[in-house]
Amino acid sequence: MTKSKVFLLLSVLFFSVNSFALTPEAIEGKKFYPSCHVCHDPKLDPPLGPPMWGVQRQYKRNTLDEEDFVETMVEFVKAPALEKVIHEEAVKQLGLMPPLPLPDDMLRKIATYILEEQFQPPCEHWSIAVKRALKKGDQEHAKKDQVMLKRFCN
Numbered sequence: 437m438t439k440s441k442v443f444l445l446l447s448v449l450f451f452s453v454n455s456f457a458l459t460p461e462a463i464e465g466k467k468f469y470p471s472c473h474v475c476h477d478p479k480l481d482p483p484l485g486p487p488m489w490g491v492q493r494q495y496k497r498n499t500l501d502e503e504d505f506v507e508t509m510v511e512f513v514k515a516p517a518l519e520k521v522i523h524e525e526a527v528k529q530l531g532l533m534p535p536l537p538l539p540d541d542m543l544r545k546i547a548t549y550i551l552e553e554q555f556q557p558p559c560e561h562w563s564i565a566v567k568r569a570l571k572k573g574d575q576e577h578a579k580k581d582q583v584m585l586k587r588f589c590n
């Protein structure tokens with residue numbers, strides 16, 4: 437192998453390993469994340485908050501860039517309001533989140549962690565949701581989560 441090929445291989449390897457690493461800001465945020473996980477834990481039955489996998493997806497789709505993702509999330513968490521809601525389905529199912537007036541820099545770190553983490557699809561949450569919806573006779577909601585299970589959990 438030539439020197440340049442070795443170099444290329446090493447940089448590809450470094451980049452792919454490194455792309456899974458969290459930034460220092462996100463590592464800090466991860467330490468405070470349990471204060472969110474108490475409600476956003478996908479294994480809760482009944483659920484107390486939407487799994488972050490879906491929150492992250494919605495925020496990525498509906499914000500302009502990483503900075504906007506973080507700022508929009510911080511503003512929501514400090515003072516949730518119906519007109520700020522991005523994850524419409526969650527508020528319909530669970531009601532509005534209570535405000536968590538933590539210091540801004542702490543919330544910014546938590547939001548950076550939520551931006552960067554590779555959350556697993558919340559399969560357990562969807563199974564629980566299907567069971568609960570069927571029990572209530574809510575076929576439409578059951579069907580929606582069955583589709584998610586099929587798409588992401590097989």
Ligand code: HEC
Pocket residue numbers: 471472473474475476484485486491509512513516520521522523524526527530531532533534536546547
């Ligand atoms: C007491 C339970 C509870 C705690 C603790 C909690 N959440 Fe939530 N969260 C909810 C519920 C319920 C919703 C869904 C309804 C809504 O969007 O307001 C939600 C929704 C959200 C959303 C989506 C908002 C939108 O635009 O639709 C974000 C972002 C969020 N939470 C972030 C956080 C972060 C960050 C923390 C920790 C600092 C946290 N939550 C802690 C219950 C909680």
